[in-house]
Amino acid sequence: MSIEEKEKELSVYESMAARYDVAARKLGLDAGLSHYLRTPNREIIVHIPVTLDNGTLGVFDGYRVQHSIARGPCKGGVRYSPDVTLDEIRGLAAEMTWKCAVVNIPFGGAKGGVVCDPSKLSKGELERITRRYTAEILDYIGPERDVPAPDMNTNEQTMAWIMDTYSMHMRHTVTASVTGKPLDLGGSLGRREATGRGCMITADEALKRFGWKKESTRVIVQGFGNVGSQAARLMHESGYKIIGVADISGGVFNTTGINIPRLLGYVEKNKTLQGFDGGESIGTQEILEQECDLLLPAATESVITSKNAHKVKAKLLVEGANSPTTPPADDILFDRGVFVIPDILANAGGVTVSYFEWVQDREGYFWPEDMVNSRLKQIMVSAFDSVVGFGEKHNVNNRIAAYMLAIDRVAFCIKLRGIYA
Ligand code: NAD
Numbered sequence: 001m002s003i004e005e006k007e008k009e010l011s012v013y014e015s016m017a018a019r020y021d022v023a024a025r026k027l028g029l030d031a032g033l034s035h036y037l038r039t040p041n042r043e044i045i046v047h048i049p050v051t052l053d054n055g056t057l058g059v060f061d062g063y064r065v066q067h068s069i070a071r072g073p074c075k076g077g078v079r080y081s082p083d084v085t086l087d088e089i090r091g092l093a094a095e096m097t098w099k100c101a102v103v104n105i106p107f108g109g110a111k112g113g114v115v116c117d118p119s120k121l122s123k124g125e126l127e128r129i130t131r132r133y134t135a136e137i138l139d140y141i142g143p144e145r146d147v148p149a150p151d152m153n154t155n156e157q158t159m160a161w162i163m164d165t166y167s168m169h170m171r172h173t174v175t176a177s178v179t180g181k182p183l184d185l186g187g188s189l190g191r192r193e194a195t196g197r198g199c200m201i202t203a204d205e206a207l208k209r210f211g212w213k214k215e216s217t218r219v220i221v222q223g224f225g226n227v228g229s230q231a232a233r234l235m236h237e238s239g240y241k242i243i244g245v246a247d248i249s250g251g252v253f254n255t256t257g258i259n260i261p262r263l264l265g266y267v268e269k270n271k272t273l274q275g276f277d278g279g280e281s282i283g284t285q286e287i288l289e290q291e292c293d294l295l296l297p298a299a300t301e302s303v304i305t306s307k308n309a310h311k312v313k314a315k316l317l318v319e320g321a322n323s324p325t326t327p328p329a330d331d332i333l334f335d336r337g338v339f340v341i342p343d344i345l346a347n348a349g350g351v352t353v354s355y356f357e358w359v360q361d362r363e364g365y366f367w368p369e370d371m372v373n374s375r376l377k378q379i380m381v382s383a384f385d386s387v388v389g390f391g392e393k394h395n396v397n398n399r400i401a402a403y404m405l406a407i408d409r410v411a412f413c414i415k416l417r418g419i420y421a
Contacts, residue, residue, distance in 0.1 A: 001306070009326045010302045012091030018327040020094070023403035026396065033411055040093055042066045043086065046136035048114065050128045058125075062133045064112040065093035066146055070413045073144055074110035075100060075179075075351060077151025078133075078158070080126075084113035088301070092322055096351070099344040101406035103383045105355040110146050112137070118153045127161050134165040141166065143176035143362065149354050150180040150226070152300065156192075160185055176361035179354035188357035190372035191350075196230030196298075197373065198349015199320045200238065201380040202341045203294060206316055209388075210339075218292045220244035220314070222251070222284065223299030224273055227320045227347065229264060231296055236260035240294070244287050247273045248299070251287040254279030288312060297324035304329045312338065319343035334397050342399040344406065345387050352379050 001009070008014045017038060024034045044064040052058045063086050066074045076096040089111045096109030114133055118126060140146055150159055159178045163185060166177040175186030183189065190197070207217060219240050221232045224247040236242050242260055244253045249272045252258060259278050266276050288295060288303060289311040297303050298320030304312060309329035317333065317340045319325065324343065325333070333340055353376055360366050367375075391401030 009305060009328055012088040012301050012323050013094070014087075014091070015302075015323055015327055016091040016094050019330075019399060019403050020407070023400050023407050026394065026400065027404055027408055027411075029407065029411060033414065037068070037407060037410060037414070038094075040065050040067045040090055041069065042140070043090065044137055044140060045086065046133065048129060048132045048136060050125065050132055052125055053122050060114050060116050060129055060133075062112070062114040062136065063089045064110065064137045064140065064146070065089045066108070066110045066140065067093040068097040068108040068410060069145075070097075070410050070417065071101060071108055072106035073108065074146035075107035075149070075354065076110035076112065076146075077149045078112040078114070078154050078162075079151040080114050080116050080118045080129075080153040080158075082115060082117045084115045089113050095322060095344055097410060098403060098406035099348050099351055100355075101409040102344050102387065102402050103348045103352050103379050104409070105352060105379075107147075107351070107355065110148075111151075112148060113151075126158070130158055130161040131165045134162045135169070138166065138169055141177065142170075143174060143358065147176070147354070147358060148178045149350070152225070155226070156180060156182045156187065176358050179357040180350075181357070186357070186361045188353055188360055188372060189367070189369035190376065191353045191357055192226070193230045193234065194353035194372075194376060195227045195320065195347050195350035196232075196234055197376060198352065198380050199227070199231045199296060199298070199318050199341075199346050200234050201349065201377055202346050202384050203235070203240075203296075203316065203318050204238075205381060205384045206318075206339060206341060210316075212293070214239035215241065217241060217294055218243045218255075219294045219296060220253075220287055220290055220292045221296045221298055221320075222246045222287055222303065223297065223321060224267060225298070227350075228296070228298035229267065231298060231320055232260050233264060243292060244279075244282065244290055245273065246282070246284040246287045246299075248284060249274040251282040251284050252276050252279040253282040253287065253290060294318060297321050300324070302326055304333075306332065309333055310336070312336075315339060317341065319346045322347065330397070330399060340398050341384070342387075342402050345383055345398070345402050348383065349376055349380055352376055
C-alpha cells in the first residue's frame, strides 16, 4: 500500500465519503444533490488565545464543522486531543448528520474540536480554552442553530462551561444550548449511560437474531471512557461475559470473565487500567485480535484497518467509537461474515438521549429515568430493525444500509424544502 493509499484509508472524511459514495450511487441520487450532501455547509476555524498558568500566552487551533441543517439544528460533540484535525472533524460532522437521520431525530450534524492535550493542562487552563472557544463560535451555536455535546476528553464540566459562557452573552440561562450537562444544570437522567446503553440494546437485538445467550457471549471492549466503561458495566450487569478491556495505557484479559465493578472502582481511583490485577495484561491494539464473540471498539477511530481486520476473531462488531473501522477493513470483515453494527447506529444512543435532554430543557419539565431508558430502547430497536431490514431488502451490508437509509431521509427533506435562492 502506498503512503497516499494509507493516508486515505486513515482519513475519517475519506472513509465517510467512500461509504457515502457507495450508498448514494445505490440510491441513484441526483449528481448535484449528491455533491451537496457530501460537502459540509460551513467550516469554522478559530485560533484561541489563552493565558496559561505560567503566565505565557498559548494559542490553540479549534474547529466547528456544520455539515447539515436540513432536518433541524446541527448536533455534535466537541473533542479535545492533540490529534484533532479539520479532516477528522469534517468526517465526523457528516457522520452526525447520518446518525441523527438513522435514529430519525430532528437534528442535522456537526462536530467540533480543539487541538490540545488535556492531560498536560490544568483545570483552569481547560476552562479558559473552553470559554474562549465558545466565544469564538458563539454566533453559530445555540438551541436553534447548533447544539454541542461531550466527546473524547470533554465531559459534563466542559458542557457546563460552554452553557455558562453562551448564557452570559445571551443575558439569561440557556440550558438547551448544549447537552451532556450535569443533572443540576438541566442534564437528563440516563444521558451518561446512553451511548453504552444504546450499544448494548443493538447488541441484544443481534443476539436475538443469532439465537445467542448473553452468558456465553464473550465480549472485548476497547476504550474505557464514557462509552466503553458504561457499555462494559451495563453488559456485565445484564449477563454478558466481559473477557477483555483496554484503555490507552493497555489492557486486561481474562477468559473466565473480568470483575467489572472491581475494575470500575480501580479506574475511578487510579484513572487508568494499568496495574489492575484481575487478568493478564495485554496491548491495547492486541486486544482487538483476541478470541471472543463480540468486539466493542469504544476508543477512537481507525483501529480496525486493512492491516488487522483479518485477525479479528469476533463474529459481531458493535462500533461504540466513531469510525473505528476503515472502508478496506469493512470489505475484509464482510467477506469473513462478521455482523457489523455500524457506528451511526450502534453509538446513536448518546445523541438520542441528547435529543431528549434538549426537549426537556426546552419544555422545562424533566422525565424520570425509566421513561428516558424505555424511549431510548424504542428508538434503538426500531433503528436496528430498519437498518438490518433495509440491508436485507437491498442486499447490502449493515453499514451501507444505514448510510442509504440516512441519506434517503436527508435528501427527502432537502427536496421538500427546496434550495433557497
Ligand atoms: P472518553 O475520552 O471518555 O474515553 C476514551 C477512552 O478511549 C479512554 O479510556 C482512553 O484511554 C481510550 N483511548 C483513547 N485512545 C486510545 C487508543 N489509541 N487505544 C486504546 N484506547 C484509547 O471518550 P468517549 O466519550 O468514551 O468516546 C469514545 C468514542 O466514542 C469516540 O470515538 C467518540 O467519538 C465516540 N462516541 C462518544 C459518545 C459519547 O456520548 N461520549 C457518543 C457517540 C460516540
